[in-house]
Amino acid sequence: TELFYKELNSTCNPDTLLKIAKKGIFLYEPLFTNNKIKDHENVIEISILAGQYFMIFNRKQYQKLVELISRKDFTIYPYLNNHYIIFNIFIINKYFIEQLMIEKNNDFLLLIHEHLSNEITILLYLYKYNYISTKIFYSFYYYGNKHNYFNFVFELYEYFYHNEFKNLFENTFDALDITGKSKIISEMLLFYGRDINIFKYCIKKIKQYHLYIRYDYFRIPLHFPIEYLKEYNDDVFFPNELFVTCEDKKIEEFINTFFSDYFILVLSNNYNDKYKCYEKFYSRYNIDIDKLYKFKYYKKKDINLDYIYNSEEYKNFLEGNKNFKGITYNTRDNIINLINIKKEKYKYYKLKRMFIKKNFNNLYFVKKYLKEYNELEKILSDPEYILSQNIEICINEYYVMLFCCSISMIHNNFNYFIIKALLYNI
Numbered sequence: 001t002e003l004f005y006k007e008l009n010s011t012c013n014p015d016t017l018l019k020i021a022k023k024g025i026f027l028y029e030p031l032f033t034n035n036k037i038k039d040h041e042n043v044i045e046i047s048i049l050a051g052q053y054f055m056i057f058n059r060k061q062y063q064k065l066v067e068l069i070s071r072k073d074f075t076i077y078p079y080l081n082n083h084y085i086i087f088n089i090f091i092i093n094k095y096f097i098e099q100l101m102i103e104k105n106n107d108f109l110l111l112i113h114e115h116l117s118n119e120i121t122i123l124l125y126l127y128k129y130n131y132i133s134t135k136i137f138y139s140f141y142y143y144g145n146k147h148n149y150f151n152f153v154f155e156l157y158e159y160f161y162h163n164e165f166k167n168l169f170e171n172t173f174d175a176l177d178i179t180g181k182s183k184i185i186s187e188m189l190l191f192y193g194r195d196i197n198i199f200k201y202c203i204k205k206i207k208q209y210h211l212y213i214r215y216d217y218f219r220i221p222l223h224f225p226i227e228y229l230k231e232y233n234d235d236v237f238f239p240n241e242l243f244v245t246c247e248d249k250k251i252e253e254f255i256n257t258f259f260s261d262y263f264i265l266v267l268s269n270n271y272n273d274k275y276k277c278y279e280k281f282y283s284r285y286n287i288d289i290d291k292l293y294k295f296k297y298y299k300k301k302d303i304n305l306d307y308i309y310n311s312e313e314y315k316n317f318l319e320g321n322k323n324f325k326g327i328t329y330n331t332r333d334n335i336i337n338l339i340n341i342k343k344e345k346y347k348y349y350k351l352k353r354m355f356i357k358k359n360f361n362n363l364y365f366v367k368k369y370l371k372e373y374n375e376l377e378k379i380l381s382d383p384e385y386i387l388s389q390n391i392e393i394c395i396n397e398y399y400v401m402l403f404c405c406s407i408s409m410i411h412n413n414f415n416y417f418i419i420k421a422l423l424y425n426i
Contacts, residue, residue, distance in 0.1 A: 014042040027052035028196040056096045087115035141332040151331040172329045179320030194223045214238040217263040246295040350392040365397035383408035
C-alpha cells in the first residue's frame, strides 16, 4: 500500500500502479477523485483488485469493465465471487447508462440486469437521467411488495459521489430514530465503509448520536490497514471483555483489534469449516492462517461494561431493536418531487394490496381494456395510456397493466435495455 501511494503521488505510471495493485493493496478512497489517473483504463482493474469504488468515464474504461466481467480467468483475490464484488463497488453514472443504451453484448447486459435491476437501482438512474417518464417510473418502482421502498445504495451514492440529490440521504437519516440511525450506520460501515470518507462519516455519526455498533464476528470491518483502524478501537466500537495471547505477536494484535468476544469464543471452542470463509479477508493483513487459531483467551480484569448495559440509552437501543420494522422512507416519491420541478399532477391508478381469486377473463381490468378493440389500440399507440387511468386495481390487475405497458413499448420500438430493466421489476 505504501509503495502504491508513493508511485501515485510521484510518477503515477498506470502500468506500475496496476503491477503493485496485483500484489494486494488497500485503497483509502476511490481513484476517480485523483485527476492524474481517473480517466485511465487501469483504474478499473486496480479498483476492483483493491475492492474500492469506481466509475466509468470513457469508452476505454467501459470496454475494460466488459472485458474483466467477461473473463473467466480473472480472479479477484481473496474474493470468491467476482461479479458480486464488482457490482458492489461499481457506481453508476450518466456515461455508463449511455453506453448501455447502445450495448449489443447480450451476455453483458444480462449480468447488468441480474445484479443491478434486482433492487430497482437501474430504474432510479433511468429516471434521474430522463430515459423514462415519471408515470413509468412511478408504476414500475415496486420492490418487496411495496412502492415505498428505501433504496439505500442510490441515496448513499447520491450523497457521497453525485451530489445532485444529496438531500435525499440527509433527510432520510435525520428523520430516523436512534435505532434506525444505528441500523443505517452499521450497514454503511460493514458494506460501504471501504471509502475512508464514508468511514469517517460513520464514525462522526456514532459519536454525535452515541450509537451502539456491534457485529457478530469482527468489531471493525476489515477495510483498512490495522495501524489505521486501531485508533478507532474502544472509543467507537463496542469494547471486548476478552483478550488473547499468542506466540505470534502480529496475530495477537490482529485478533485483539478485530475479533469480537463472540468470534474469539467460537474459534477457540467450536471451530469448524464454516468459518473458513473469513480466512480470505485475513490474507490482506499477511496473517499466517496455520498459526491463527493457536491462542489462549482471558477475561480482562480491568473492564466492566455494566456502565453500558445498565444505561437507559442501551436499554432503549435494545428495545428499539425488538420493535424495529425496517426503514420505510420513500425514495420513489421523494426523487419524483425533486425531478418533477413543475409539480405536474398525474392521474394514477389506485392499487388495492390484495390478490383476487378470479378467472383472468373475469377481471374488471381485462374486460374493460383488453376485450375492447378501441382500448387495445390506445394501449398499443401510447405506453403511458394504461398507466394514466383513474381506476382501482388489485395486484393481479397491476401486473397485467405493467405487461401491457411493456408490450406497448416493444411495439413503439423503445430501447431494448430500458424494456428489459422494466421487465425485471415485474
